[in-house]
Amino acid sequence: MSFAVSDAVSEVLHAALNGLSTRQNVTSNNLANIDTPNFRATSVDFETSLREAIGGGAVEDNVLPTLNVQETPTDTPVGANGNNVDLRKEQVAMIQTQYQYQVLGQAIAAHYQLTQQATVM
Numbered sequence: 001m002s003f004a005v006s007d008a009v010s011e012v013l014h015a016a017l018n019g020l021s022t023r024q025n026v027t028s029n030n031l032a033n034i035d036t037p038n039f040r041a042t043s044v045d046f047e048t049s050l051r052e053a054i055g056g057g058a059v060e061d062n063v064l065p066t067l068n069v070q071e072t073p074t075d076t077p078v079g080a081n082g083n084n085v086d087l088r089k090e091q092v093a094m095i096q097t098q099y100q101y102q103v104l105g106q107a108i109a110a111h112y113q114l115t116q117q118a119t120v121m
Helices: 008-032 047-055 087-120
Strands: 042-045 070-073
Touching (some): 008 047, 008 087, 042 047
Antiparallel strands (some): 042 070
16 A cells, blocks of 8 residues: 655554555465475564654654564474464464554544645635
8 A cells, every 4th residue: 555655644654554564464474384394484563663763753753764674483382394383373463463454544544534624724
């Protein structure tokens, strides 16, 4: 999804969408490799760097730095074939990401509606 970033709120929403997109791709990759011998699942954390950027005041200048999206190996125990993908854990991650997308979508719609109303006045 691509949209013009014009203010601090838009930048944060855009960065969060990019982080969720990366998480969804990683989770999909984990699920695609559920039966691949010696495959090690990874997870994504972008919230930490987003929180730090917001807390550090980077957003106030309308310059949100490229987020450090951390893809790290999961600590799920390894099975007999050397694979550590946990189907239940990945399904929960997919559902959680889907809900976060929905919330962000609502936030984007509300933000742009407010922006439109403000420019009309």
